[in-house]
Amino acid sequence: MFSFQLSAEQQEFRDAVKDFVTNEVKAVANHPDRLQAEDPHFVPAILEQASQMGLRTLALSEARGGAGADHLTACVLAEELAVGDIGFAATLARTSELGHVLFDEAMSDAQRAQFLKSYVEDDNYHLAYAGSDIEADDSGWNYHRSEKSEVEIPVVATKAGNDLVLNGTYAFVANAPLAKLFAVQVKTDPKATGLTAAVIVLVPAGTAGLTIKEPAKVETDADGEQYYRWFHGTGGSVTFKDVKVPAANVLAGRSQLFGAAAASGRGSPLVQALNIGLGRAAYESAIDYAKIRVQGGLPIIQHQAVGNILAEIAIRLETSRNLVWKAAYAADHAGEYAAISELPLQIMAKAYVSHAVHEAALLAAECFGAMGVMKDMPQPHYVHHALVFVHSDTSNSTAKLRVAEAIADFKRD
């Protein structure tokens, strides 16, 4: 039976997070020093508090000590957290999402026995995945052609008795500087291509030979071009130099962690739920400002030109949220997906929401006039973070081509 109402439990949890964000997170997130420095990190205290509210272990099943949130609930709360700070919310979402996949789905009992207790009990225990989520990351680029590009796995694992010895570097892994446990995609044959010979192995932080390095502000490529690293929250390169881990740390039967759902575009739209929170932060700040800023003898919210901007933002956020919630609901009810939609909602959400929120962030900044580009204010940060969402995962353009393949019933071999 169709219903657009969250359960009482979902609403309560959301209200609690909203209060936490309003009372605790915003002051830290929008502290002038932090805005000026554009420091993507977040003070540990707030992450600890969030953990104590159950947000770090949100998706972990209740039986294992988590909150057992489904995708929809995770999306509802991720939006609220991101209203406070996008990096903070992304970090928590990443750990929570990995917590469910690793502990509820991928680990053996023995592995769980080794790692679960610390994950549940340590408020500073975060997770990271060094690997490629999707094999066919060039789908879309290969619109209507069967050629697949293959993942390149940069870390090689060689056997040494009961151990695996890891060598290689992942250039960027989200959550790496905070993570206490890494799931690492490695290949056991240096000559293998794609996912042949790929396995996933658990590597605790602190293992000898494991080095985490935060990204340089600027990277220069072989072609002399400079690049900025775009990400939310925290992350860094992860280098393995003769890192020895027991072969028992391999996740049985896994060559990738999120592959199937993400490749079909029918997985959880968690990333875009975070993005909506970002858009809301921009929107709410613009409303507040428009009510107090006086020009022409009236608060600018009373000018049609500003009212129109706020309505444009509201409509974008409303349509974005509906799409994300629907995609999350469909991901939660994968068995009935066909009755809910014929199309890949997760990938549609990526294409639509990232564009809509970027526009919303720009429109919100416009309400602030010159203040909207000054780092005294969060506005330019909102615009930047919204751009990062446009270009994370897959590009919007290739996302649309993946939708088009679904429309055309094209199946890649």
Added chain:
Amino acid sequence: MFSFQLSAEQQEFRDAVKDFVTNEVKAVANHPDRLQAEDPHFVPAILEQASQMGLRTLALSEARGGAGADHLTACVLAEELAVGDIGFAATLARTSELGHVLFDEAMSDAQRAQFLKSYVEDDNYHLAYAGSDIEADDSGWNYHRSEKSEVEIPVVATKAGNDLVLNGTYAFVANAPLAKLFAVQVKTDPKATGLTAAVIVLVPAGTAGLTIKEPAKVETDADGEQYYRWFHGTGGSVTFKDVKVPAANVLAGRSQLFGAAAASGRGSPLVQALNIGLGRAAYESAIDYAKIRVQGGLPIIQHQAVGNILAEIAIRLETSRNLVWKAAYAADHAGEYAAISELPLQIMAKAYVSHAVHEAALLAAECFGAMGVMKDMPQPHYVHHALVFVHSDTSNSTAKLRVAEAIADFKRD
């Protein structure tokens, strides 16, 4: 509990309508002669068939012989009908909507006793409302100012014993040429302004002195400017020349029929549900054509440029439908509106969907190249009808300003 799944009953009804549209409606709607002539009328046979399926009396309560559909169900089915033909669907939607309001809500037992039987039993019994739905039709234009424009009621009713004598003309009333019963907003004092002295009176078709005239193709105003009449389905001017009706035909306690919900922007988004059906018709025709039209050695659906267009349309329709369904659900659960949304969803749907479907219709026409502007094809008609939706009800721009007033918590006195 949140759910994006329609009930089994809703799905069945939808599938039945979809079959009807595919097998019966489309052939009539897209008949070459009809497309060339741009005749907005629809052959009665199809309306009769639709009536026999229960679509004419869809919203009327079950107890009174209808299907008792709520707003959501009405929207789901209106979309399907409009895939077949927009005018046909609009006619049915209007009669169904009025059927519920008049027979379930507005009429006295005595009035029902007089009219209900024919309405339920006669497959050709349609309804029309000659009056203004919303008093403050200039809200939005009066952004953030308390001045209200007042409705002008063009028909005056004077008492003559137990009768009312009606004189005056409504320039355009939807469904008028088909209607067997009119609800007419009149004023009982010729000097009254706005809704003071307004009452609504039932006038059966065929009453002496009642004249229905279909609209001229072109109307010329006092300023010498020419105008085209824009509407869906059928309609015309309704003139009252000494029309005598019993005073017992007055709807007790009503000065307008839809006022409150429409004025608050929280009523049913039925009109935009029809619009989505129009967009679907354009979309589905573009997909069909793109699969068979070969250029560059390949069906054009295999060209990125065309795939991108189809994805853009799919995203617009998806986001539109979600918004309309949410608005319909909220209108069905008016008591819990605040928990569902803080904003006027019906008016947001108007602003968003009409824009999105117009874009979708243009994009779909583009897939057809030169064929897209030839009246051999339905494409130019889709574009025209989409434009009519942009400009029906209230303009998109003023709709957004009404949203902005809600954002600012502005209350008109």
Added chain:
Amino acid sequence: MDFSLTEEQRAWQMKAREFAANEITPISLAREQIADPKHTWDWEIIKKGSKQGFRTLAVPKAWGGHGADFVSQALVMAELSRADCAIGKAFSQNWKWSHLISMVCSDDQKKRFLTKFLEDDTFVMGKGITEPNAGGDNRLPPPDFPKSGFRLRAERKGDEWILNGEKCFIANGGVGKLFFLDARTDPNVGIKNGTTMFMVPADTPGFRFGKQFNKSGWRFYMNAELIFENARVPDANRVGEVNGGVKKGTDDTTGGDLFGDLELAAHALGVCDHACDAAMKHVKTAMKGGKTLANQQWVQLKLNRMYMLTEALRSFVMRIAWEHDAKVHTQNPGLAMNFSCDTIQDVTRLGLEIMGSSNGRMNASADKLARDAIIWTHLGGDSVLRMRYARRIIAASK
């Protein structure tokens, strides 16, 4: 850098403006309201305009024409289209083929056809390229499928060519007296190398008009199928070399293609001017919420956008007209045509928005402009055309 006009350019502009206001505007809506697509055309306005020189504007002075430069041509197109772009197009369509005749035809052909063209006020011309199964493939021939494109077949038989096949969506079809036809003279190679162009008078045996298309916009302007059933065309009517009909590369020297870019862009400019005029008139008189629309902020913002885009387009159009006169070859004319497509859509839509919501009625002129504008989406701005110019720019970049 000089944006001012010469006296001659200014004179053409003024003459066109007067003709548009006095002759075209009064009949524009009446013609478009005729339901039967065979009857929207009006020979009287063609004759009147022809006597003013608007039909023969582009014929070189040496051949007895006006020899107006491209800047003058752009000005005249914009002025005529400010009143009715379908009527404006009915005139300028002839210029395209005057350019073609004067640039690539033999003296004999010039003599035979230009003379008739100049003498007869009802002599209008067109060109047939598109066929039911060949639109985009003509514009951007796919390298992987060399034989795709139009299929009209011409086979030599003595001094004649026998044409068989069909063209569709052909401008001035139904009223034209002379058509240029691209036909396959070597069906075993692609259109680039196997095409010959012919001049085919309307009274050619075996050639007839088929269906008259019923367009949603540009209703005055005729559009029909051309049908060839063993049509016999003398070799003397062949244009250029056998199999040399479609020019290679980007330097179209026929005057056809290049001018077509300017033509669509300049007509779009006229439509945008028309939309601005109408919207301005409306906002100064119509009242809502107790004030004129001109005092509504949202109306001001939309009006700004209409004028802004229109002036951007005017700048671009005048620049490419100058580039044509100066024989500067760039991709700018193509880009300007694409831009005119986006601009005309936006400006006419904004016009509708400003003039909309008057009790379920729509200003007839605003409605017409929006329908006229949609024609541009396939003529001036479809993805094939956009990719074509992008590829040329990529190829030309270092």
Added chain:
Amino acid sequence: MDFSLTEEQRAWQMKAREFAANEITPISLAREQIADPKHTWDWEIIKKGSKQGFRTLAVPKAWGGHGADFVSQALVMAELSRADCAIGKAFSQNWKWSHLISMVCSDDQKKRFLTKFLEDDTFVMGKGITEPNAGGDNRLPPPDFPKSGFRLRAERKGDEWILNGEKCFIANGGVGKLFFLDARTDPNVGIKNGTTMFMVPADTPGFRFGKQFNKSGWRFYMNAELIFENARVPDANRVGEVNGGVKKGTDDTTGGDLFGDLELAAHALGVCDHACDAAMKHVKTAMKGGKTLANQQWVQLKLNRMYMLTEALRSFVMRIAWEHDAKVHTQNPGLAMNFSCDTIQDVTRLGLEIMGSSNGRMNASADKLARDAIIWTHLGGDSVLRMRYARRIIAASK
């Protein structure tokens, strides 16, 4: 109609192109990566550019400057900004005030300030209008609230004026040697009638720089608060009449406002060129799905749009530069500025799209261009500016 350049115009263009490539491009990203907004400025590049004439370009020849016309100025701005628009703006900001001095200042003022300006390679200038509570109200003074607008107060005391108050978001604040200030000399009337303009050297007693703003884009270009605490300005530094500081109506003859329109539009053009260059380079080398990006249809469509908008903007910019030189007064410069705002957003965003999705990294130059572009949304295209031009067009229409 003539789009060609004179030899002098072409010479300035080439000189700027060379300087941009050899001097600006190598330092552009390095300067923008400096975190502290006080240290992004680089006197070396200013001095080098000054020696080439880019600081003093607009000073009339009669006063010892280069006297470049507006077309040359537009060309130089576009070329410099093709390398770095914040550096380009640091130069052209001075032209605005050179225009002002040469058009409205007394000979004594010209002598005193132009001489110093010409001699000193580090002499840069700015103007203060905006204040914390007065932005939009300065641009579009609300008729219902006549006293709104800036509040900086100037009171006469003998031969001096005593200034008190604060300006914010002032270009070249922190590095400028001379500022033009709009101050209220009659606080009882609106800014149109109660304002006087003053020239205030940076070493004026009682005048100091406040906060240096940390912008997300245009990072090279300085922006600061100006604080006046009983600052003493001699009456000899008053510009024009008392209470005559803000010109009435639309004919701004100070050269300030009008040039500002051209300035933003021309710089935006340079940014768009930069974005096109970078995207073109990228698509010809980067591979996806087994082919270069240049072979992806969606990339071609985006590239077409980048070039199309850029060429439309170039046409518009060159036209309004000519209009300035020809002293044609229209609303076109304002519309061109609005258009440049929309164009620069679109083109830089498309650049990001084409260059995006390389493993969570973004080309540093594409990233910078998009941040630079956002500045235009309030400087060149906010709703207040758009409504201002719309109202002027409405008022001027018959």
